[in-house]
Amino acid sequence: MNGFLYITNQMLKVLVTGGAGFIGSHTCYELAKNGYEVYAIDSLVNGYSESIERINTLGNYQKGFKKIKFFKLNLCDYSLLNDFFQSIYFNKIEFDGVIHFAGLKAVAESVLDPISYWENNVISTINLLKIVQSYKVRSFVFSSSATVYDSRFDPPFSENAELNPVNPYGETKLAIEKILNQLSYASDKNINIASLRYFNPIGAHESSLIGEFPKGTINNIFPILCKVANGELNEFHVYGNDWDTRDGTCIRDYIHVMDLAIAHRKTLEHLDISQNVNLTLNLGTGKGTSVIELINAFEKANSLKIKYIFKGRRAGDAAEIYADATLAKKVLGWAAHRDLNQMCVDGWNWKIKNPNGY
Numbered sequence: 001m002n003g004f005l006y007i008t009n010q011m012l013k014v015l016v017t018g019g020a021g022f023i024g025s026h027t028c029y030e031l032a033k034n035g036y037e038v039y040a041i042d043s044l045v046n047g048y049s050e051s052i053e054r055i056n057t058l059g060n061y062q063k064g065f066k067k068i069k070f071f072k073l074n075l076c077d078y079s080l081l082n083d084f085f086q087s088i089y090f091n092k093i094e095f096d097g098v099i100h101f102a103g104l105k106a107v108a109e110s111v112l113d114p115i116s117y118w119e120n121n122v123i124s125t126i127n128l129l130k131i132v133q134s135y136k137v138r139s140f141v142f143s144s145s146a147t148v149y150d151s152r153f154d155p156p157f158s159e160n161a162e163l164n165p166v167n168p169y170g171e172t173k174l175a176i177e178k179i180l181n182q183l184s185y186a187s188d189k190n191i192n193i194a195s196l197r198y199f200n201p202i203g204a205h206e207s208s209l210i211g212e213f214p215k216g217t218i219n220n221i222f223p224i225l226c227k228v229a230n231g232e233l234n235e236f237h238v239y240g241n242d243w244d245t246r247d248g249t250c251i252r253d254y255i256h257v258m259d260l261a262i263a264h265r266k267t268l269e270h271l272d273i274s275q276n277v278n279l280t281l282n283l284g285t286g287k288g289t290s291v292i293e294l295i296n297a298f299e300k301a302n303s304l305k306i307k308y309i310f311k312g313r314r315a316g317d318a319a320e321i322y323a324d325a326t327l328a329k330k331v332l333g334w335a336a337h338r339d340l341n342q343m344c345v346d347g348w349n350w351k352i353k354n355p356n357g358y
């Protein structure tokens with residue numbers, strides 16, 4: 001940490017973009033539960049306003065919880081975003097920080113439709129940064145991804161590992177990180193920045209009120225596993241059993257979404273007492289789990305069987321990706337605590353209690 005220590009004696013006001021999405025909704029809850037005043041915006045292209053309603057219902061019974069305010073808004077519309085900030089600041093509300101989750105995230109879709117990914121992810125971020133600069137918001141947290149790393153190298157991936165995204169989605173994340181770096185270098189820009197590179201978030205809040213429910217084609221492994229478990233899909237496809245790993249299947253770093261949410265709160269706390277910082281941090285457990293190990297853990301945690309078959313390798317996949325998570329621990333005093341069993345229990349409970357999502 002550089003610079004001065006700011007003493008914060010009032011609760012922070014935070015704008016969360018993509019707040020009605022999977023990770024955004026869990027983070028909104030974590031912030032509101034800790035007394036932050038949360039303003040969530042989302043275009044709802046992939047999110048659900050019901051997630052915010054459910055969080056507010058859950059929070060009703062919790063001391064210190066601040067009800068989240070939700071606004072439907074597409075960040076690509078600069079004029080609407082500007083109007084939103086004007087109306088908020090007109091009411092004497094000033095944001096202390098912004099967490100920017102909003103974005104499209106499906107790797108395969110980004111290969112088929114790169115323009116939509118560049119347009120949505122990058123234009124929205126540029127619009128947001130222009131506004132954040134003009135309203136002098138001090139802290140900016142960005143959802144980056146482990147897809148920025150060059151996966152041909154061996155794990156663990158530390159923050160200074162080689163970068164080489166292999167799909168348009170990952171390229172947009174790296175491009176945004178570069179924009180943020182340039183903004184941070186620009187001498188008169190008094191803004192604290194954190195780019196958080198997530199590994200593989202799964203699971204759900206323990207209440208089972210919020211969780212992951214993707215719209216359209218499902219790409220993420222955990223929702224697919226849940227669909228096989230409840231009979232919506234006949235079998236789970238394991239892509240490749242001939243990778244150079246301990247059981248031949250791909251290894252990833254799964255992290256409980258609530259651990260991720262806590263890391264965002266801690267990042268905001270850190271930025272709030274910092275001056276001119278530009279952080280890049282991995283958010284993972286530092287532990288690799290193979291696809292077969294994930295299936296076994298899911299079966300054991302929930303006392304059920306998953307039917308799976310092996311398929312060929314997918315283009316662009318990598319054998320083994322997991323984080324070196326030591327820097328986040330050093331800087332934020334944060335580490336992921338929930339284990340794979342907990343991720344499987346919470347994620348499955350969300351699914352069985354909400355088979356059709358929100």
Ligand SMILES: NC(=O)c1ccc[n+]([C@@H]2O[C@H](COP(=O)([O-])OP(=O)(O)OC[C@H]3O[C@@H](n4cnc5c(N)ncnc54)[C@H](O)[C@@H]3O)[C@@H](O)[C@H]2O)c1
Nearest residue numbers: 018021022023043044045046047074075102103105143145
């Ligand atoms: N889930 C993962 O595996 C993962 C891994 C690494 C990084 N990330 C990143 O984390 C962020 C959140 O991911 P998630 O899993 O919660 O995804 P999500 O799709 O559930 O949430 C993203 C939210 O952003 C909203 N959104 C998209 N474009 C918008 C726009 N132009 N204006 C306003 N809202 C918009 C969507 O409606 C959605 O609610 C994304 O930026 C994603 O790229 C996710």
